Amino acid sequence: MTVGTSLEASRAVMRRAARLFPGGVSSPVRAFGRVGGTPRVIERALGARVWDVDGNELVDYIGSWGPMILGHAHPAVVEAIRQAAERGTSYGAPTRQEVELGEEIAAAMPFIERLRFVSSGTEAAMSALRVARAATGRDAIVKMAGGYHGHADALLVSAGSGATGRPASAGVPAGTARDTLVAPYGDLDAVEALLEARPAAAVIVEPVAANMGVVPPGPGYLEGLRALTRRDGALLIFDEVITGFRLGRGGAQERYGVRPDLTVLGKIIGGGLPVGAYGGRADLMRLVAPEGPVYQAGTLSGNPLAMAAGLATLRLLTPEVYRDLETAGRSLEEGLAAAAADTGTPVRVSRVASLLTVFLDSEERFAGLFHGMLDAGVLIPPSQHEAWFLSAAHDASALDATLAAARAAFAALTREG
Numbered sequence: 001m002t003v004g005t006s007l008e009a010s011r012a013v014m015r016r017a018a019r020l021f022p023g024g025v026s027s028p029v030r031a032f033g034r035v036g037g038t039p040r041v042i043e044r045a046l047g048a049r050v051w052d053v054d055g056n057e058l059v060d061y062i063g064s065w066g067p068m069i070l071g072h073a074h075p076a077v078v079e080a081i082r083q084a085a086e087r088g089t090s091y092g093a094p095t096r097q098e099v100e101l102g103e104e105i106a107a108a109m110p111f112i113e114r115l116r117f118v119s120s121g122t123e124a125a126m127s128a129l130r131v132a133r134a135a136t137g138r139d140a141i142v143k144m145a146g147g148y149h150g151h152a153d154a155l156l157v158s159a160g161s162g163a164t165g166r167p168a169s170a171g172v173p174a175g176t177a178r179d180t181l182v183a184p185y186g187d188l189d190a191v192e193a194l195l196e197a198r199p200a201a202a203v204i205v206e207p208v209a210a211n212m213g214v215v216p217p218g219p220g221y222l223e224g225l226r227a228l229t230r231r232d233g234a235l236l237i238f239d240e241v242i243t244g245f246r247l248g249r250g251g252a253q254e255r256y257g258v259r260p261d262l263t264v265l266g267k268i269i270g271g272g273l274p275v276g277a278y279g280g281r282a283d284l285m286r287l288v289a290p291e292g293p294v295y296q297a298g299t300l301s302g303n304p305l306a307m308a309a310g311l312a313t314l315r316l317l318t319p320e321v322y323r324d325l326e327t328a329g330r331s332l333e334e335g336l337a338a339a340a341a342d343t344g345t346p347v348r349v350s351r352v353a354s355l356l357t358v359f360l361d362s363e364e365r366f367a368g369l370f371h372g373m374l375d376a377g378v379l380i381p382p383s384q385h386e387a388w389f390l391s392a393a394h395d396a397s398a399l400d401a402t403l404a405a406a407r408a409a410f411a412a413l414t415r416e417g
Contacts, residue, residue, distance in 0.1 A: 071393025115279025
C-alpha cells in the first residue's frame with residue numbers, strides 16, 4: 001500500500017468545487033463536516049481500494065455507501081456496463097434487461113411479487129408510501145427516529161443521526177410533517193400508541209438501522225411491527241436500500257423471517273449505478289399506473305446500464321460470497337474490539353453481516369479515529385453514525401492494514417486522554 005501525505009491536489013479541486021456546489025459537494029456527508037479536514041477527491045478505485053488525486057492509496061470502507069459489495073470495478077460488472085453502453089445508454093422504452101433483473105430480484109425475495117424500477121432509494125420510498133396511502137385511504141405514516149429513507153419531504157422528520165422529532169430540513173411544509181409520526185427504533189409500545197391514536201397508512205422501517213450507526217433489531221421487534229400493522233390495517237414497509245442483498249440474497253426479511261407488505265430497494269441492485277425499486281404484494285402493486293390510479297413515472301427508470309450492472313452483480317452473489325463476507329465481518333469486528341481493549345480505548349463495535357459501526361464516546365474522539373486511520377491509509381465513513389461496508393474484495397491484506405491502522409489510532413486516542 002502506498003500511503004502519502006500530500007493533499008495539494010485534493011485541496012485544489014475542493015477550492016474549485018466550493019465555487020460551484022453548496023459546501024463544495026454533491027451530497028452533504030462528503031464535506032467531512034463531522035470530522036473536519038480536507039475531503040479526499042477520488043481519482044479511481046479497484047477492489048477494496050481507492051486512490052485520490054494526490055496518488056494516496058486507501059483501503060475503502062465507504063464503498064459508494066453500499067453497492068460495491070463485490071469491490072470496485074469488478075471485471076464482470078465493468079464488462080456488462082461496457083456492452084450495455086455500446087448498445088445505447090438510455091431508450092425511454094422497455095428492455096429485456098429490466099425484465100431479467102426483476103426476475104432475479106423476485107426469485108431472491110419471494111415476498112416481492114411485483115415491482116417497479118426507479119432511479120434512487122428516495123424515489124422508491126416516496127413511491128411505496130404513495131401506494132400505501134392509496135391502498136388504505138389514510139394520510140399518516142409512522143417512521144422511526146433516526147431512520148433515513150431518502151430526502152422526500154414526509155421522510156425528513158427525525159431523519160438520520162440528527163433526529164429531533166422535527167423536520168430535519170428547512171423547506172419541509174408543516175402540514176407534511178404533521179402526517180409523519182415518529183417512534184423510537186426498537187420501541188413497540190410507542191408504535192402501538194401512535195397507531196391507536198391515529199390510523200396510519202404504513203409503518204416504514206429500516207429492519208437493521210444503518211443511518212444512525214448499525215443497530216440490529218431486538219428480539220421480536222420486527223415480528224411485533226408485523227403484528228401491530230396487520231391488526232391496525234396499516235402496511236409494513238421494509239426499507240432495504242442498504243440491507244437488501246447485503247445481509248443475504250433475501251435481505252433482512254429473509255434473515256429475520258418477517259414478511260413486509262412492500263419493500264424498498266436500491267444500492268446493490270444497480271451494481272454501483274443509480275437505481276432504486278419498490279415492490280411487494282401483487283394486489284398493492286396493481287394500484288400503480290398504468291394498471292391503477294397511483295401515478296409514478298421516470299424517464300431513466302430501468303436504465304439499461306444500471307440494469308446490466310445490477311444483473312451482473314446479483315448473479316455473482318453466491319452463498320460462498322456471503323459466507324466469506326460473514327467471516328470477514330466477524331474477523332474485523334473481533335480485531336477492532338481487541339485493538340481497542342489492548343489500548344484501553346472505550347468503544348462499542350456493532351455489526352450485522354458485512355455492515356459494521358465503531359461507536360466512541362464523543363464526536364471529537366471519533367474524528368481522531370477517523371483521521372488516524374486516514375493518515376495510515378484506511379478510509380472509513382466520516383461519521384460514526386454511518387455504516388462501514390465490507391466487500392468481497394476485502395482480503396486478508398486489507399483487513400490486516402485496517403486493524404494496524406485502528407490499533408495505532410486507538411493508541412493515539414488513549415495517549416491524548
